[in-house]
Amino acid sequence: MNRRFSQPGETRPLLSVVMPAYNEAGTIGEILSRVAAVPIGKEIVVVDDCSTDATLDALKEFAHDNPGASLRILSHRRNEGKTASVRDGIAAAKGKIVVVQDADLEYDPEDFMRLVRPIIAGKADAVFGSRFSGGRNTGKGLKGRLHRLVNRMLTFLSNIATGLHLTDMETCYKMVRRDLLEGMEIVSTGFGFEVEITARLAGMGARIREVPIFYRGRSYHAGKKIGVRDGIAALWWILRFSLAR
Numbered sequence: 001m002n003r004r005f006s007q008p009g010e011t012r013p014l015l016s017v018v019m020p021a022y023n024e025a026g027t028i029g030e031i032l033s034r035v036a037a038v039p040i041g042k043e044i045v046v047v048d049d050c051s052t053d054a055t056l057d058a059l060k061e062f063a064h065d066n067p068g069a070s071l072r073i074l075s076h077r078r079n080e081g082k083t084a085s086v087r088d089g090i091a092a093a094k095g096k097i098v099v100v101q102d103a104d105l106e107y108d109p110e111d112f113m114r115l116v117r118p119i120i121a122g123k124a125d126a127v128f129g130s131r132f133s134g135g136r137n138t139g140k141g142l143k144g145r146l147h148r149l150v151n152r153m154l155t156f157l158s159n160i161a162t163g164l165h166l167t168d169m170e171t172c173y174k175m176v177r178r179d180l181l182e183g184m185e186i187v188s189t190g191f192g193f194e195v196e197i198t199a200r201l202a203g204m205g206a207r208i209r210e211v212p213i214f215y216r217g218r219s220y221h222a223g224k225k226i227g228v229r230d231g232i233a234a235l236w237w238i239l240r241f242s243l244a245r
Helices: 028-037 055-065 082-092 109-120 145-162 193-204 228-244
Strands: 015-021 042-048 071-075 097-100 126-130 174-177 208-212
Touching: 015 028, 015 082, 015 109, 028 042, 028 055, 028 109, 042 055, 042 082, 055 071, 071 082, 082 097, 082 193, 097 109, 109 126, 109 174, 109 208, 145 193, 145 228, 174 193, 193 208, 193 228
Parallel strands: 015 042, 015 097, 042 071, 126 208
Antiparallel strands: 097 174, 126 174
């Protein structure tokens, strides 16, 4: 696919970091600091999904204390779920490349540099950060045997539906050229974004590459939100998008 990062005379940051956030007051300041420290031209677009804790206050405090961080805050009036937050963040993004960053501390923003290189080099249209492809992590950060098993099963079924050969379809770290996202209609809900964006990119014939990333999973007691129902919903979305191909 043809590379098109910008039009003549157009000024955009290289990277837009889209961060959905729901009740992450305890981690949002730290993860924003880590993202801001990555040495790459970027903007940060945080979508607060009607948090009931002090997440929004923490965001405003960070913006006040870090005026050079290029932070934009969007806020939902009602809780709409992760996919809706990611969709709205992508719609507001101005960067030439977009990546999703969870608002907890499970993923390490230092991996942005590993993810972006194949796109800049013209060797990929999208890069997924794999927790299973070897190198820094090999999936050990996933909490619980069941969690690892479900992730592998969903990736396997997604690969059958899309014809891809991924090791980690469910990863949060999906870095994609923005021009591929323009006009893409995201219709899934809840945590369905991972399935949908993978299927839509595959349907477009996008070149998808995986690179190993660091991952430190947190427990449900510590605030992890995805559960069994979300796994079942992912199976539904895989079936739906496979039938739509």
